[in-house]
Amino acid sequence: MSETQGSALQWLPHVLTVAGSDSGAGAGIQADIKACAAAGVYCSSVITAVTAQNTVGVQGVYSIAEEFVTEQLRSVLSDMKVDVIKTGMLPSPGVITVLCQIIKEFQVGTVVVDPVMVSTSGDILSGPSTLTGFLEQLLPLADIVTPNLKEASALLGGISLETVGDMRSAAKSIHDLGARNVLVKGGDLRGSSDAIDIFFDGEQFHELSGPRIITRNTHGTGCTLASYIAAELAKGTPMLLAVQAAKSFVESALLFSKDLVIGSGPQGPFDHLYRMKKHQNDINGPNSRFSADSLLLYAVTDSRMNRKWSRSMAEAVKASIEGGATIVQLREKEAETGKFIDIAVKCVAICRSYGVPLLINDRVDVALACDADGVHVGQSDMPVLFARKILGAGKIIGVSCKTPAQAEKAWADGADYIGCGGVFPTTTKKNNPTIGLDGLKAVCLSSKLPVVAIGGIGAENAQSVMELSAPNLKGVAVVSALFDQESVVAETDRLKSLLMDMVMTDR
Numbered sequence: 001m002s003e004t005q006g007s008a009l010q011w012l013p014h015v016l017t018v019a020g021s022d023s024g025a026g027a028g029i030q031a032d033i034k035a036c037a038a039a040g041v042y043c044s045s046v047i048t049a050v051t052a053q054n055t056v057g058v059q060g061v062y063s064i065a066e067e068f069v070t071e072q073l074r075s076v077l078s079d080m081k082v083d084v085i086k087t088g089m090l091p092s093p094g095v096i097t098v099l100c101q102i103i104k105e106f107q108v109g110t111v112v113v114d115p116v117m118v119s120t121s122g123d124i125l126s127g128p129s130t131l132t133g134f135l136e137q138l139l140p141l142a143d144i145v146t147p148n149l150k151e152a153s154a155l156l157g158g159i160s161l162e163t164v165g166d167m168r169s170a171a172k173s174i175h176d177l178g179a180r181n182v183l184v185k186g187g188d189l190r191g192s193s194d195a196i197d198i199f200f201d202g203e204q205f206h207e208l209s210g211p212r213i214i215t216r217n218t219h220g221t222g223c224t225l226a227s228y229i230a231a232e233l234a235k236g237t238p239m240l241l242a243v244q245a246a247k248s249f250v251e252s253a254l255l256f257s258k259d260l261v262i263g264s265g266p267q268g269p270f271d272h273l274y275r276m277k278k279h280q281n282d283i284n285g286p287n288s289r290f291s292a293d294s295l296l297l298y299a300v301t302d303s304r305m306n307r308k309w310s311r312s313m314a315e316a317v318k319a320s321i322e323g324g325a326t327i328v329q330l331r332e333k334e335a336e337t338g339k340f341i342d343i344a345v346k347c348v349a350i351c352r353s354y355g356v357p358l359l360i361n362d363r364v365d366v367a368l369a370c371d372a373d374g375v376h377v378g379q380s381d382m383p384v385l386f387a388r389k390i391l392g393a394g395k396i397i398g399v400s401c402k403t404p405a406q407a408e409k410a411w412a413d414g415a416d417y418i419g420c421g422g423v424f425p426t427t428t429k430k431n432n433p434t435i436g437l438d439g440l441k442a443v444c445l446s447s448k449l450p451v452v453a454i455g456g457i458g459a460e461n462a463q464s465v466m467e468l469s470a471p472n473l474k475g476v477a478v479v480s481a482l483f484d485q486e487s488v489v490a491e492t493d494r495l496k497s498l499l500m501d502m503v504m505t506d507r
């Protein structure tokens with residue numbers, strides 16, 4: 001029997017990068033291959049130039065003759081199915097011409113153009129002679145082009161770009177040159193504390209902002225971003241989501257590599273494969289105790305309801321656990337910090353004695369102070385990246401998400417689970433648009449993390465939620481159906497029995 005008999009053939013999304021080699025491996029072909037690997041995508045490479053380069057700068061450039069670039073392109077494309085071509089350093093007009101001919105000849109489906117002209121150290125990588133090739137030949141083939149401010153300015157005849165408004169106009173003008181989507185990266189924009197990029201799809205502008213990570217290790221961010229976009233597109237991710245995923249990948253990699261020391265120059269590389277180490281930490285760290293199954297019946301407290309029913313927070317928490325809650329969150333919106341810590345310390349002790357995890361809503365400082373098992377943060381609370389940095393790998397971090405894009409970011413940023421909602425209308429949390437069962441399903445289907453549904457859920461509708469049967473929908477998070485009740489134990493027990501029945505019949 002042959003070795004492959006009986007086993008299904010496997011297919012891997014495939015990006016071909018056409019770019020220059022960076023001997024220091026922070027940028028260029030080396031960054032492209034690492035970014036694609038991190039995204040789980042195969043990356044072949046056609047080398048257009050070899051640079052002698054390190055963290056100090058570019059010491060030399062050796063351009064590959066266009067005939068040999070052609071030979072490499074034909075070797076790959078005549079043999080392998082390439083989903084996306086991503087271009088980086090294209091050192092001569094001749095290379096651009098042959099590349100464009102071959103893209104058309106082999107009918108490559110998707111083209112991502114990173115119009116690399118100047119290195120991060122300020123060295124010229126593609127001279128002005130290539131500009132016409134970019135404008136007249138490559139941009140009209142591009143599904144997306146990703147210039148930084150200097151490159152956008154060069155593509156537009158040297159105009160000055162100083163504001164977000166200028167970036168929007170530049171994105172529109174570059175779209176008019178033929179690229180179907182444009183991402184103008186504002187990392188160099190003066191006077192802005194966030195890294196703001198403008199994405200334009202020909203109809204709508206999206207302002208994508210993320211925290212500016214202060215580090216010397218930014219060499220290769222442009223190549224990485226474009227390659228990660230290419231990798232996501234190769235997997236079939238829609239364009240805007242691919243851009244958002246790439247941006248959050250770069251943010252996370254920079255944060256993880258913030259203090260990395262490789263080389264002595266001013267611009268160091270970062271670690272594209274940080275996730276492998278993060279997961280290593282997860283496996284070894286104390287939070288390996290976190291099991292997604294603990295999301296089945298997630299009790300979220302409310303001190304107004306406790307006051308109404310004349311019980312202390314400790315009594316409410318204890319009753320919910322005795323009724324069968326599998327995880328508890330202290331959601332305290334009114335108490336002052338000292339009082340909150342006081343309550344939290346008592347509740348941590350109760351939850352530990354039952355072996356049930358206790359998370360703190362919003363307040364990473366309180367979670368640290370009382371040694372809770374973790375935090376739950378919303379989209380406008382402390383970002384997951386920073387919460388993780390403060391709490392370390394051993395704590396549980398949950399984040400609220402209403403959309404697939406937020407779910408993708410939650411995973412890239414290192415969250416452990418997603419709270420998704422409000423699913424149904426509720427008076428417990430005001431000004432919180434509901435997403436319905438369809439919104440919940442969309443998040444569950446796209447999420448790589450376990451999901452707990454929240455908002456207006458109780459015994460009467462829990463089944464409609466769990467019936468969505470998305471494999472990563474692990475349970476329901478509930479406030480009023482447990483705590484705005486005369487008997488917390490009885491109501492928790494009732495809901496727990498229903499959930500257990502649903503889970504058992506599902507098996």
Ligand SMILES: Cc1ncc(COP(=O)(O)OP(=O)(O)O)c(N)n1
Nearest residue numbers: 362376377378379400419420454477
């Ligand atoms: C499990 C769970 N999911 C979602 C939320 C909501 O968190 P957030 O969006 O930060 O809103 P507040 O709870 O802070 O009002 C949650 N608390 N728990």
Ligand SMILES: Cc1ncsc1CCOP(=O)(O)O
Nearest residue numbers: 422426428429455456479480
């Ligand atoms: C905290 C929160 N986040 C989204 S909806 C919600 C409130 C859920 O409360 P209830 O279970 O009483 O509807």
Ligand SMILES: [Mg+2]
Nearest residue numbers: 362377378381
């Ligand atoms: Mg919050």
